Amino acid sequence: MSDLSAFSITQRWPARHPERLQLYSWPTPNGVKASIMLEELGLPYEPHAVDIGKNETWGPEFLSLNPNGKIPAIIDPDGPGGKPLALFESGAILVYLAEKTGRLIPADPTARWETIQWVFFQMAAIGPMFGQLGFFHKFAGREYEDKRPLQRYVAESKRLLDVLETRLEGRDWIMGEYSIADISMIGWVRNLITFYEARDLVEFDTLKNVPAWLERALARPAVQRGLNIPAKP
Structure with missing residues (x-):
């Protein structure tokens, strides 16, 4: 079982399935980049709704994951070397997931x-x-x-x-x-x-x-x- 307790964001948005990739997002043009990518790849993941209308990105738990206070952000419990990886910025998330799976990015x-x-x-x-x-x-x-x-x-x-x-x-x-x-x-x-x-x-x-x-x-x-x-x- 993956242990994500080192990430304080999980105190605000608990991981029911810590072995899955954790998505912290909201359905905005930036947020849906990550969710569309995950759906296209078919990776198991657990989405957490971070309500930007209620300024939830500015709480200490979310800021611990993304100090810029913007969605989306992810935690991959099976990151490089099998260690958890926290990542923010939607473009970086797209590239990371593409590289991780070898899909939706050319090999050439x-x-x-x-x-x-x-x-x-x-x-x-x-x-x-x-x-x-x-x-x-x-x-x-x-x-x-x-x-x-x-x-x-x-x-x-x-x-x-x-x-x-x-x-x-x-x-x-x-x-x-x-x-x-x-x-x-x-x-x-x-x-x-x-x-x-x-x-x-x-x-x-x-x-x-x-x-x-x-x-x-x-x-x-x-x-x-x-x-x-x-x-x-």
Whole structure:
């Protein structure tokens, strides 16, 4: 039986199945990267709902796992060398799980690094820019009289969608085969046109490849499951 008692987060979210990978998350665009990946891989795991609306990521237990106070985070009881590994940052989790299983990342070194670069592209550009658009379009930022910030993030989000549109020309998936590059972006592109209500703002329906890619991705059973894990109480 795995012993995770050294991780104080388990005092707040006890592990009923400590031999399984532990996921601490919430169904946001970043959170669902980990749950979709785990569902695609079929690894046994135990999800714990960390309610960001109640600021649960800022409690000492969660901060002991991720000092940056953001979901998702994991504990793998069977990490490198058979020792438990705690890990945060959704992109790092994707790469780790892909490397651990040898799946959803190319074996060829060149293609592997190209895949990782697209994950980094999502982390550095897609996530932050789409998130800022959401803030200025739907949330508190919409009350600002100065609309230049919104205009900036709309323009940048459209530019990033065009980057994806070009990349997907002649491809079903970002790397040709479905990979962590796709998983990193599914939740964010979906969120942009649904939860952020920016479909018309970014002229999403003028694109061809990105909408088709999103439809293919959302049709995957593992994606459908992962988008709702952890279940909200």
